[in-house]
Amino acid sequence: KMHRTVLALVNIFICGCFASPPNFILLFADDLGFGDLGCYGHPTSLTPNLNRLASGGLRFTDFYCTSPVCSPSRASLLTGRYQTRSGIYPGVLYPGSIGGLPLNETTIAEVLKPMGYATAAVGKWHLGVGPKGMYLPTNQGFDQYLGIPYSHDMGPCRNLTCFPPDIKCFGLCDVGVVTVPLMHNDVIKQQPVNFLDLERAYSDFSTNFITTSVKKKQPFFLYYPSHHTHYPQYAGPGAAGRSLRGPFGDSLFEFDTTVGNLLATLEQTGVINNTLIFFTSDNGPELMRMSRGGNSGLLKCGKGTTYEGGMREPAIAFWPGTIKPGVTHELASTLDILPTFAKLAGATLPRVQLDGVDLTGLLVNRGKSQREEMIFYPTDPSEMYGLFALRLGKYKAHFYTRGATHSGTTPDKDCPVFAVLKAHDPPLIFDLEADPSENYPLPLVGRPDLQKLLDRIMKVKAQFEASMVFGESQINKGTSPELEPCCNPSCSPKPSCCHC
Secondary structure, three states: OHHHHHHHHHHHHHOOOOOOOOEEEEEEEOOOOOOOOHHHOOOOOOOHHHHHHHHHOEEEEEEEOOOOOHHHHHHHHHHOOOHHHHOOOOOOOOOOEOOOOOOOOOOHHHHHHHHOOEEEEEEEOOOOOOHHHOOOHHHOOOOEEEEEOOOOOOOEOOOOEEEOOOEEOOOOEOOOOOOOOEEEOOEEEEOOOOHHHHHHHHHHHHHHHHHHHHHOOOOEEEEEEOOOOOOOOOOOOOOOOOOOOOHHHHHHHHHHHHHHHHHHHHHHOOOHHHEEEEEEEOOOOOHHHHHHOOOOOOOOOOOOOOOHHHHEEEEEEEOOOOOOOEEEOOOEEHHHHHHHHHHHHOOOOOOOOOOOOOOHHHHHHOOOOOOOEEEEOOOOOOOOOOOOEEEEOOEEEEEEEOOOHHHOOOOOOOOOOOOOOEEEEEEEEEEOOOOOOOOOOOOOOOOHHHHHHHHHHHHHHHHHHHHOOOOOOOHHHOEOHHHOOOOOOOOOOOOOOOOO
16 A cells, blocks of 8 residues: 555656556657658648647657667667667568567556556557467557558558549559458458548547546557558548648648547547657658658658668657647657656566666656667668667767668668668768758867767767677568468468458
């Protein structure tokens, strides 16, 4: 009883006089660039609800993911650990991947469940399916799941409808595999998924989860990793044709509409003042898709690269009455969400090497961030090469640079895949406050102050690399066609017969 009393007092102190544990909603956009939202300066994006979060919450200017591609970024978000520790590298998981996020990794959901939280995931999982669905969200701490277990372009989409009345999806997507399934928990509800109804289903699932949890007087954690705005974009009747940005803008608007539905549900159920909503994105925009691929604003390059455009993300923390509206230039990362949620809920941290820091002081008291550095790994990290880049304070050092297929078509010659791997010794150093576009490396000659800075950077690099133990690569375990989700597993011929 004494322990419960102390815990309640701690929660009251931390949460700004809220006696009950706060609810959490974690919104994770897909391939959304630093320059894609209206509240981050895009002139024609239609994002009124995300703009509301930004104007009423704390908007970050220096917030990072941990990888410029999907699966490793998601692993870090949910575990508070770099993807190299959990083995979600190189690249991403596929429909038939044998591996997945190891079950001995502890997710945010598994941290919160012992505190009595209801937990649900809706949308893009992309952390493995595996034999008998062993890596699905319901085996990783989530009570419920509705979504596509990987990226929605990982299946043939040539004849699928992405916009009403019958506008086919742009491109071919992946061929030779099963069509994209919609799963409820570990059961396939629909294959292929109906993109025109998908966002409505996600919105209904999410609002019902909130309403049910409130009726049960149970704190909740909703994790919503959206498919919007990853290629191929899609939108239903309520959003199609509404934006000035075309397909990308319509897709973004449909996601924003769901954010509005969540806000309305929080208000109707009376828990909006006891709910922390955190929004960010998994990696930068896929510039190879041109106007359909997103925008990194003034940042250099995009998805697939360790330049700022690949890994610096929009991020917003919204909690009426607890987080004061404003803008912060403090350094923060997706790694920090697990320890922050744990602190606010009074939960115990996993007994493993965490890379995240608690942001409670920054969010609630507008204090300084505990994060001083950010590590940049490429899509294919290795112990031989180590870090590609490191940010320390306002300075960023590039030890290696390389373009990526995902960032093709841009006029910047450093972004496409033709920009091959280059080693830099001494590293290229940029002042990101003066030069966020990474255009002008600082000259080291005649600058003893920068030489001291470089010494500090190299020391931090050496310390971090000494602490990094690479986990077994889950992606290198390979794939098997038999593991691709099929609603009629005994049918033939596969994969075309997997249809229901």
